[in-house]
Amino acid sequence: MPDSDVGASVTGTPGRAATLGDVARIAGVSMATASKAINGRSEVAPKTRQRVLDAAKEVAFTPNELARSLINGRTGTVGLLTSDLEGRFVIPILMGAEDAFGAGQVNVFLCDARGDAIREQHHLNALLTRRVDGIIVVGRTTDPRPSLGHKLPVPVVYAYAPSDDPTDVSITPDNRDGGRLAVEHLIACGRSRIAMITGEPQYAAARDRVTGVQNALAAAGLDLVGTPMFSEWTEHWGRDAAAMLLAQHPEIDGIVAGSDQIARGVLDTVRDLGRDVPTDVAVVSFDNWEILATNSRPELSSIDANLQQLGRLAATRIFEAIEGTDVAPGVEYLPGRLVLRGSTIPRR
Amino acid sequence: MPDSDVGASVTGTPGRAATLGDVARIAGVSMATASKAINGRSEVAPKTRQRVLDAAKEVAFTPNELARSLINGRTGTVGLLTSDLEGRFVIPILMGAEDAFGAGQVNVFLCDARGDAIREQHHLNALLTRRVDGIIVVGRTTDPRPSLGHKLPVPVVYAYAPSDDPTDVSITPDNRDGGRLAVEHLIACGRSRIAMITGEPQYAAARDRVTGVQNALAAAGLDLVGTPMFSEWTEHWGRDAAAMLLAQHPEIDGIVAGSDQIARGVLDTVRDLGRDVPTDVAVVSFDNWEILATNSRPELSSIDANLQQLGRLAATRIFEAIEGTDVAPGVEYLPGRLVLRGSTIPRR
């Protein structure tokens, strides 16, 4: 059978991996000594250590982390429990978490519950059974989500979607402050007749951003032109809403869009009406989804939610809890940052 | 200190988790019997089993999978090693893999190497050290990537980006066949003067799609209008290329775009020129990235790469290799599917 060794090429080395016992035997020392040598303990003679290390290299010894974990009670793994199908939020958060832990120090189990509570419970059990050191729960909206409860043997941090239990630890984007950033920027650009088009009012994100916008306008002695327009989070809605708005209020010189998608629709309509962005109408939006924001005409100025930092923060909180540090419960609001592009500032 | 129990709320139950020994003691049986009872073995008296299960529930016993893995040599975990920063490919693949394994049966470590070979090596070591049962390597292009080699003690499958070693197991989208699908669809829509705009020629995906398009045209006795236009994978390029193309060849009635992004640019230009999609010019593209494809005017007909199925396949191959089944090495090309929308077929 010419294929017989081909299986091995897929399966990898067939024989079982080398163990510390193998290394010790080859080096002619006890397992205890081999252990010390490999872990860089000081109570080993230099020559002995070298013998052990050579032996380890010879058999390609890889310490079995499972056995270690069994002893010291820590696995160096964290579970990321998400319902974010598209991975738009989860990936930056995952990257931030890896950064915070240090690459390779901690490994992350990514579990997609797909919005299904039963599947989430399955994944949760699997994670606990595998003895993760902590769990980060990532929602796909900023609306509060059900708490996993306090019966869990490991720390839990809620990211993006906060827990509905105020005694849990949650970190979520500060959308009100984002609204403020957007408005203050438009005002700085000399705009004073500002309207807002956003997504579904069922979303806290939609409402919070509007609130932030209205508060900031009030603080500047201004008022929103028309009422905030809520509907779908789509380009289609952005186009339709902008058309209605500009027909009723041609004086508008600035628009805050609730998402980059909506903003792209707004740009389309403004162009179709023969008006220029940003000269006639400046547009600023939320999410800073690069693929959308940097491919439009003009490119979009957008509020970035700093998701990677959010992931770092979540990981840090988990870490603190593992270390035994007291972590203040409650919802932490992470400010976003404005990324400037051509939809508010003319490009030179 | 009012905060003292708050730490616990974050940290979870402070005491160590219950062990099988605890359960056995409470139920008044030996650990062996408790083990059998909990694992549903038959050699246990029904009443004894019930006593054990009650005890387990009482102390919220969760079996320590680490200890089990240490015994049977399998962890029920798989590593997903990726360089796909945006997670556009990795998430569907991850979901497909979870499906294939069964939710909660297997957990997936997601590691992002960020295109850095050193970071990849770190992650690889960490995965091996944690004794994953297999590794799926996901690239961010369809260009062959360096093999991890055959020295690994676990099976490896390359997904999306194939390995440059033909004796590895790789699964990658069939972009040539995708080109054929696109062209045959345009022809079925009555088009015969077809052009192609795509991304960077350094990408195998760009070249393969063009090859597929040209072959399919030739098979139908047709020829591409103009030469295939290679440049950036951006909307900007789609707009510019379409403008040039339509100026030189106003007779064009069908355009294949190398990506949904490029297609969106094409749509913009065709509109700007006062021509109608799909009546005057039909447009079909690749990727079926929903957020782009379903928000354009009209919506985009696009070739979906079936990434979720690709993930399922990769997981299946890993599984087979773990089970000892011989897996045929080489590159497997997974056909895509055409998703019809308004850019090729007028909506009624």
Add this chain to the structure above:
DNA sequence: CTGTTAGCGCGTTCAT
């Protein structure tokens, strides 16, 4: 049906 023993791979006393 139940309990005893052994051992998965490793780190950690505590003698020597």
Add this chain to the structure above:
DNA sequence: ATGAACGCGCTAACAG
């Protein structure tokens, strides 16, 4: 500086 012995939590093989 080195090694024997014990245990992490659990399952498998056997004896009762």
